[in-house]
Amino acid sequence: MGTDLSLSPACYRISPDYRKLSEALMLDQINPETVCRILTGIREFQAKEEVVLPEVTGSANDDWALQVLADHGDDLTYDETRSAIDDLEPDQQVALVALMWLGRGDFLEAEWEDALATAEESWNPRTAEYLLATPLAADYLEEGLSLLGYSCDE
Numbered sequence: 001m002g003t004d005l006s007l008s009p010a011c012y013r014i015s016p017d018y019r020k021l022s023e024a025l026m027l028d029q030i031n032p033e034t035v036c037r038i039l040t041g042i043r044e045f046q047a048k049e050e051v052v053l054p055e056v057t058g059s060a061n062d063d064w065a066l067q068v069l070a071d072h073g074d075d076l077t078y079d080e081t082r083s084a085i086d087d088l089e090p091d092q093q094v095a096l097v098a099l100m101w102l103g104r105g106d107f108l109e110a111e112w113e114d115a116l117a118t119a120e121e122s123w124n125p126r127t128a129e130y131l132l133a134t135p136l137a138a139d140y141l142e143e144g145l146s147l148l149g150y151s152c153d154e
Helices: 016-029 032-046 064-070 076-086 090-104 109-122 127-133 137-147
Strands: none
Touching (some): 032 076, 032 090, 032 137, 090 127, 090 137
């Protein structure tokens, strides 16, 4: 799957008991295989030359994600990935966003429940557009999985 930019799990100095808890929490929210399928679709979509992702302006009211993705409505990879995310239950979409934030470094492993709570407060029906328009979203999802003891390489 390309270059692995993640650190090995040993570098995180997480106790085995906490890792088991993290893994159990993840499985309760969303299946890691589903995450791997989605991150592969995001990676394929974002790798296309015509996809240009803007700098985030910081304003929650900006609709930059929708504007950027509007030109890709006939893209099969985009459609399939968006559908896969849209077909998830809202709590699974929340877990997917929280996992991306974890992998991006917005939260630590020990803050998984906080990440879920924040993602739940921010949830809206445009989760797919948000993830597809977030630069490096696939890498962040992959890193989040790694932090919780999962890998898409298995």
